[in-house]
Amino acid sequence: MSNRLLVFYGSYRSDRMGIRLAQFVVDGFRARGDDVAFIDAKAVGLPILDRMYKEYPKGAAPAALEQLAGQIRDADGFVFITGEYNWGVQPGLKNLTDHFLEEWFWRPAAIASYSAGRFAGARAATAWHGTLSEMGMVVVSSTIAAGPIAQTLSPEGKPIGEAGKALERSFPRFADDLIWWVEAAREQRARRKPPY
Template structure:
């Protein structure tokens, strides 16, 4: 049975570019990896600012949105966060979503497909790595930053990356699979 890779769209704002980048990566992962790739859009979960009365480590969720989110995260063996950079930091919706849970994240690797302007979202990626490690997620060093993301979106609205971005994405997927296999006994 293939390992499950959740490709998480990390922005929920109107007019976001994330779904275009994530749609490309989802197809790319299905063709270029051994994962069962699943596209996960944070906007579909409607997570308000954290509203559970009990600490997430207890896993005693009261709200339907939290239960659905917990099921999605628990089902994954690895993650790729498709993330923009807002004010040199991770998008608030993604920080909130990560903070909703605790045990569901543990011992799973994560890659970051970041995008933005000149930095390619690398500052957001670094802030996310710090948050993820506190939940026992293993953020891998390999990533796929996309500088000046708008140049890769055609008039038809489709994201078409450069060869170097695709090469970075392929390397990230290969490493994610290695880590997901290696961490599997710890998730047992």
Template sequence: MVVAVLLGSVRSDRVGERVAKWVIAELESRGHEAVLVDPMTLKLPLLDRMWKEVKNEKGSEHAELKAKLQPLAELYQRADGFAIVTAEYNHSAPPALVNLIDYFLEEYFYRPSAIVCYSATPFGGVRAAVQLRSLLAEVGMGSIPTLQPVPAAGDALSAEGVPLTQQLAEKSGKFFDEFEWYMRALAAERKRGTPTGTAA
């Protein structure tokens, strides 16, 4: 399976990189191809026009934006699922993550998402995850039932993304098992066709 791992925070002192490294390592240990999508590296402007609105335009006005979005569009078309790594800002998802997600739409359809939320508090970012569920459903990559919170993320993972707590090291299997199940199930159904009458 191919998984796009969307990292939400662009803060200079973010710990989200640790969480994303852990997610990628877990997915790769299960034989999946996990590809990081980092808005800090992409430096996308605030959304003005979506990918579907600029991809066929000629001229240089949107050339830089198209060059950034084209690889993402190609990755998302290959993806079987999306792992969303989100911080919690004011009980909600970071604006950089929302902006990143909003650039696309059809590319997400009939593919599951799995939310890995984190924070510096014992709550592990679950309030952001609850807010995020509605957005993910609306763009067509509804989230699996189980959440994977990472409380006190700076202490729970090393800088290399290695778990430092027994909870994270040993009790996240159900989350990834469930994500795999949804990816396999929806991949099989996409091959058979979708409610829109096309294979996705």
């Protein structure tokens, strides 16, 4: 059975460097045989949160929200590609995730971070860990980080230089950790309905 993964990316900037890490992650999981969909918050274009998906009457949510809710519910696990903005999370990605709640429940998530500097988005990754846990996801302990991203990945998301080699070496453990939890959670959901 192929694992259904959603890879989320949230930069709205004109010159988006993090798209390189998103491509690297998508390519990496696809090479392992997983069914991966890329969700670009900028392309989805949800408005600043006013009403969550669950707050709409059934069948009355905007089409983009309805489609994304279905994709999230059908997924086995998630990867969040996060840049670091002033020691914090990207508002575009945070806004997208906040539109949903129960749709995230009982699935694992992994965090991949990046920045233009040497800390590679570590502070944003730390902030996301608590946020995703609060939203009902099991956040795996393995992470990957790219920074400085321009010296780690090419515009096509291919590893370059020593930093790229290090990222490439760390990906298998990151992927193995997420997929172990994906398989465990899928099996448990099949055995027993979640408690809420």
